[in-house]
Each structure stands twice: as structure tokens, then as C-alpha cells.
Amino acid sequence: EVQLVESGGGLVQPGGSLRLSCAASGFPFSTFIMNWVRQAPGKGLEWISYIRSDSTTIYYADSVKGRFTISRDNAKNLLYLQMNSLRAEDTAVYYCARGRVASSHYFDYWGQGSLVTVSS
Amino acid sequence: SYVLTQSPSVSVAPGQAARITCGGNNIGSKRVHWYQQKPGQAPVLVVHDDSDRPSGIPERVSGSKSGNTATLTISRVEAGDEADYYCQVWDSGSDHPGVFGGGTKVTVL
Numbered sequence: 323e324v325q326l327v328e329s330g331g332g333l334v335q336p337g338g339s340l341r342l343s344c345a346a347s348g349f350p351f352s353t354f355i356m357n358w359v360r361q362a363p364g365k366g367l368e369w370i371s372y373i374r375s376d377s378t379t380i381y382y383a384d385s386v387k388g389r390f391t392i393s394r395d396n397a398k399n400l401l402y403l404q405m406n407s408l409r410a411e412d413t414a415v416y417y418c419a420r421g422r423v424a425s426s427h428y429f430d431y432w433g434q435g436s437l438v439t440v441s442s
Numbered sequence: 443s444y445v446l447t448q449s450p451s452v453s454v455a456p457g458q459a460a461r462i463t464c465g466g467n468n469i470g471s472k473r474v475h476w477y478q479q480k481p482g483q484a485p486v487l488v489v490h491d492d493s494d495r496p497s498g499i500p501e502r503v504s505g506s507k508s509g510n511t512a513t514l515t516i517s518r519v520e521a522g523d524e525a526d527y528y529c530q531v532w533d534s535g536s537d538h539p540g541v542f543g544g545g546t547k548v549t550v551l
Binding site for chain 2: 366372395422
């Protein structure tokens with residue numbers, strides 16, 4: 323059974339940093355693309371980052387580029403999101419999502435999410 | 443950057459069909475994927491690549507595309523179908539390729 327479990331969320335002050343982790347199990351993690359998607363309270367889904375299976379290709383949304391860093395440890399089946407210079411508008415539930423590519427890229431499994439609150 | 447447009451809400455009586463649309467420039471050249479999200483839960487993939495259903499998704503959920511609009515149709519709507527639905531495309535060639543529509547709230551009357 324595919325499982326994705328996020329951790330590391332919490333309350334942080336504006337300008338602060340936080341690192342999210344996503345523990346993957348039930349599938350060969352090292353062969354899959356992974357993504358981070360977030361959802362602000364009462365708002366829609368926002369894709370924020372992509373990392374290829376071998377980490378050779380990485381993308382970011384403009385809203386987080388230069389502040390957030392995606393990475394992975396295939397030996398430990400872990401996906402990370404390092405978040406720096408956090409702003410109030412970064413407050414959201416952060417989901418890790420497994421990527422699949424058939425004719426296009428989509429997200430076939432999602433974690434339960436980790437809440438990040440940026441507030442003083 | 444690429445934009446997907448969804449109507450904010452759709453209301454439908456039980457047993458009827460709900461149609462959720464997703465518009466985008468030249469969407470015919472892209473594959474559209476759909477997700478269902480119930481309150482307090484993570485999104486669930488219900489259709490990928492315009493019209494393919496993952497295992498476990500009932501046949502009354504279907505996807506289609508015509509012109510500049512993709513449509514998710516839920517036939518014979520049940521109370522359990524009440525949720526937010528999001529369309530998504532991957533804008534290959536862009537530096538920020540992941541794109542979601544704004545979401546449509548489906549209310550079962």
C-alpha cells in the first residue's frame with residue numbers, strides 16, 4: 323500500500339524557517355517523481371515544487387522560488403521541503419504527492435498534509 | 443503562466459448528473475487531470491489524461507474534452523459526491539509547470 327506521511331509543520335514567525343519531511347513507503351520511491359502542493363485555509367490547491375527521481379530536474383512556483391528548496395534522500399525514502407523567509411501568505415496545509423507520467427504529469431497519491439502557520 | 447478557469451460552484455439533485463468544466467487556452471493540446479477533495483481530507487485523483495479512471499473510481503465518473511473546455515461528469519450523483527473538484531494540467535516547457543484550476547464546489551441538494 324502506498325503511504326506518504328508528512329511531518330515538520332507547526333507555528334513559525336514571519337521570516338523564520340521550517341523543514342517539512344515526507345516519508346514514503348509501499349512503492350519504489352527512488353524511481354518516482356515527487357511534488358509538494360499546498361492549500362491555504364479556505365483556498366484552492368497550489369502546486370509549488372517538483373523533483374525528478376534522481377534530483378536532476380527541479381521546478382518551483384514563482385511564489386516560493388528563491389525561498390523554498392525541495393530535496394530527497396532516496397536511501398531513506400524521504401522527501402523534504404526547506405522553507406526559508408516565511409511569510410504570512412505561506413500559511414497552508416502542505417501535501418507531498420507522488421508524480422506519475424503517462425501522456426502528462428499528474429499526482430496519483432497524496433499524503434494527509436502538514437499544517438504550517440506563519441504568524442507572530 | 444498558464445491559467446485554468448473553473449466555475450466556483452455547481453448544485454445538483456441526487457440522481458442527476460453534475461458537469462464541472464475547466465477552461466484554458468489551447469487546452470486541447472494538454473492532458474487534463476481531475477481531483478476530488480472532501481472537507482478535511484487530502485485530494486484524490488479521479489480522472490487522469492482527460493478520461494482515464496484510476497482503479498477504484500466508479501464508472502459514473504467520466505472526463506471529456508472539447509474545444510477549449512474539459513469536463514468532469516458525475517452521473518447519478520449521490521450525497522457522497524459532495525466535494526470540491528480541481529482540474530490540473532502540466533504546462534511542459536514552463537519553468538513552473540504545475541497548474542491547478544480554482545476548484546468547483548459540488549453541492550448535492
